[in-house]
Amino acid sequence: xxxxxxxxxxxxxxxxxxxxxxxxxxxxxxxxxxxxxxxxxxxxxxxxxxxxxxxxxxxxxxxxxxxxxxxxxxxxxxxxxxxxxxxxxxxxxxxxxxxxxxxxxxxxxxxxxxxxxxxxxxxxxxxxxxxxxxxxxxxxxxxxxxxxxxxxxxxxxxxxxxxxxxxxxxxxxxxxxxxxxxxxxxxxxxxxxxxxxxxxxxxxxxxxxxxxxxxxxxxxxxxxxxxxxxxxxxxxxxxxxxxxxxxxxxxxxxxxxxxxxxxxxxxxxxxxxxxxxxxxxxxxxxxxxxxxxxxxxxxxxxxxxxxxxxxxxxxxxxxxxxxxxxxxxxxxxxxxxxxxxxxxxxxxxxxxxxxxxxxxxxxxxxxxxxxxxxxxxxxxxxxxxxxxx
Ligand code: FAS
Ligand code: PHB
Numbered sequence: 001x002x003x004x005x006x007x008x009x010x011x012x013x014x015x016x017x018x019x020x021x022x023x024x025x026x027x028x029x030x031x032x033x034x035x036x037x038x039x040x041x042x043x044x045x046x047x048x049x050x051x052x053x054x055x056x057x058x059x060x061x062x063x064x065x066x067x068x069x070x071x072x073x074x075x076x077x078x079x080x081x082x083x084x085x086x087x088x089x090x091x092x093x094x095x096x097x098x099x100x101x102x103x104x105x106x107x108x109x110x111x112x113x114x115x116x117x118x119x120x121x122x123x124x125x126x127x128x129x130x131x132x133x134x135x136x137x138x139x140x141x142x143x144x145x146x147x148x149x150x151x152x153x154x155x156x157x158x159x160x161x162x163x164x165x166x167x168x169x170x171x172x173x174x175x176x177x178x179x180x181x182x183x184x185x186x187x188x189x190x191x192x193x194x195x196x197x198x199x200x201x202x203x204x205x206x207x208x209x210x211x212x213x214x215x216x217x218x219x220x221x222x223x224x225x226x227x228x229x230x231x232x233x234x235x236x237x238x239x240x241x242x243x244x245x246x247x248x249x250x251x252x253x254x255x256x257x258x259x260x261x262x263x264x265x266x267x268x269x270x271x272x273x274x275x276x277x278x279x280x281x282x283x284x285x286x287x288x289x290x291x292x293x294x295x296x297x298x299x300x301x302x303x304x305x306x307x308x309x310x311x312x313x314x315x316x317x318x319x320x321x322x323x324x325x326x327x328x329x330x331x332x333x334x335x336x337x338x339x340x341x342x343x344x345x346x347x348x349x350x351x352x353x354x355x356x357x358x359x360x361x362x363x364x365x366x367x368x369x370x371x372x373x374x375x376x377x378x379x380x381x382x383x384x385x386x387x388x389x
Contacts, residue, residue: 003029003118005312006138006151008126008164010039010119012101013284013301014157015108019059020309022115026316029149031123031140036109043188043261045101045298046211046219047198049386050094052302056104061111068214069099075384077349077371078201078247079364084371085197091374091381100213101298128154128167131280153324154280155308157301160270162286168277180267180291180346181353182206185224185233188261193218194246194254200293200349201246202367204360207293207350208245218255221292223350228264235259267291269343271335274328275304281327283308288335293349294342294384303389304331334387341383 005021007014010032021028032039048056048065056062073089089095112119123140130136131154138149156164165173193212201208206223213219222241224233235258243251270289275282284301307330311323348366352359370376 001029001147002150003027004151004316005029005153005155006031006128006136006149007155007157008128008138009156009158009162009284009286010034010036010109010121011157011159011284011301012104012108012298013286013305014155015105015112016055016059016302017155017157017283017305017309018117018119019061019108019111019115020055020305021312022112022117023059024309024313024317026309026312028117029151030112030117030119031126031138031149032119032121033123033126035121040102040105040109043100043102043186043263045292045295046098046213047295047299048097048099048104049299049302050096051306051386051389052299053097055302055306056107059108059111061107064103064107065097065099068103069097070212070214071095071097072197075198075200076195077367078199078250079203079367081247083199083247083250084367086371086377086380086384088381088385091378092385094385096295096385098212098214104298126158126163128156128164128280131167132278134279136279152279153312156280156282156286157284157305159285160289164280164282164286165272167280172277174273176269176271176273178269178343180269180350181226182223182350183226183228183264183266184209184221184292185228185230185238185264186219186221186262187235187238187259188213189218189220189257189259190216191218191255191257192216194250199246199250200345202349202363203245204351205241205245208242209293210242210246210250224264226266230262230264233262238262265292267293267346269339271332271339273332275331276324276328281308281324283331287331288339290339290342291346292342293345294338296338296342299386300335300338303334306389307331334389337383337387
């Protein structure tokens with residue numbers, strides 16, 4: 001088989017790239033090691049920046065998001081027993097949309113199927129090969145039979161544990177990492193959200209986040225020790241702990257119910273540079289990871305593939321390599337600003353074992369400054385709604 005761009009990974013990055021390339025008339029194939037059901041079963045991000053929604057619209061996959069997504073103009077920071085609203089729309093003229101990554105992935109899968117594009121699921125042993133030559137290829141095994149795809153370019157959209165970045169010789173990569181000494185225990189429940197907007201709570205017992213998927217389905221997170229196991233968190237314990245970490249009004253109004261999903265995710269900041277290796281380009285979690293505190297992971301995957309699809313369009317339409325030569329620097333400029341913001345939000349809101357009383361007071365001073373300074377609140381807002389692509 002031959003194609004112009006071989007995409008490894010059918011998560012949001014790979015699927016959105018595939019649809020953008022299709023829109024520009026650039027033939028592409030997606031190789032995914034899991035089944036579609038497995039990919040859709042992963043409960044992850046829940047918040048889209050306007051730029052991400054615009055890309056879904058550009059590829060004709062945004063209709064359901066506009067019908068079902070919840071538009072938010074602000075968020076609340078809770079500390080010292082009180083909640084403080086950040087008017088993001090007032091500061092930036094922009095909003096964010098609550099619309100789960102699962103739904104984004106489904107919409108993109110359906111768009112790809114409707115376009116009759118080739119997606120190979122349960123592709124085993126996928127290998128990007130000869131990407132440091134002008135004849136790259138990708139090998140894989142399907143139902144026990146070995147196959148090879150010849151291509152012009154490879155897009156590594158295979159997430160943090162994928163094969164693309166792992167195929168680059170270590171001497172060609174520079175990585176930056178910070179691993180946080182805690183995780184997020186998240187649950188989904190078919191209960192009405194405790195508040196119409198998100199509540200990020202700094203509490204001596206640990207961070208908590210009240211978010212949602214719809215007006216009938218809530219998502220909550222509490223900071224937990226890295227070595228905790230789900231078995232230690234029966235629903236009753238989760239709800240009790242969440243109530244202790246949010247303000248009294250929210251605790252009194254919280255509607256609890258059986259969890260329909262429960263998982264613990266580790267938190268890390270990670271960036272691998274560069275994002276291009278000859279004819280292979282990395283995008284999304286394959287290249288960078290942010291703690292979910294800033295709701296940036298999925299949205300960074302979107303801006304990466306926006307830049308990458310533009311670069312490929314320039315290459316094929318204008319016979320120019322300027323875009324592909326500039327992709328890594330252009331994408332990393334936005335990635336690092338989101339890494340900084342996600343690190344800052346995580347540092348301000350979580351309990352760190354080594355922070356001590358001084359560190360706790362610095363956090364409260366930072367929160368007090370943010371909610372009482374127009375400039376500081378505007379800075380949080382413009383980062384949260386998404387810096388320009
Ligand atoms: P993904 O990891 O989504 O997709 C990569 C795909 O590549 C997967 O389908 C995988 O099966 C496939 N793949 C891997 N190796 C392969 C191989 N060798 N061959 C073929 N295919 C291969 N972000 C937020 O903004 N907010 C959140 O609350 C949030 N919560 C998260 C919770 C968890 C547990 C995790 C892991 C991430 C979370 N994220 C969150 C970040 C997440 O949303 C990512 O940013 C987003 O999935 C990035 O999309 P992709 O880059 O497509 O990577
Ligand atoms: C979510 O809805 O899952 C979500 C929202 C905002 C975040 C993290 C997770 O910062």
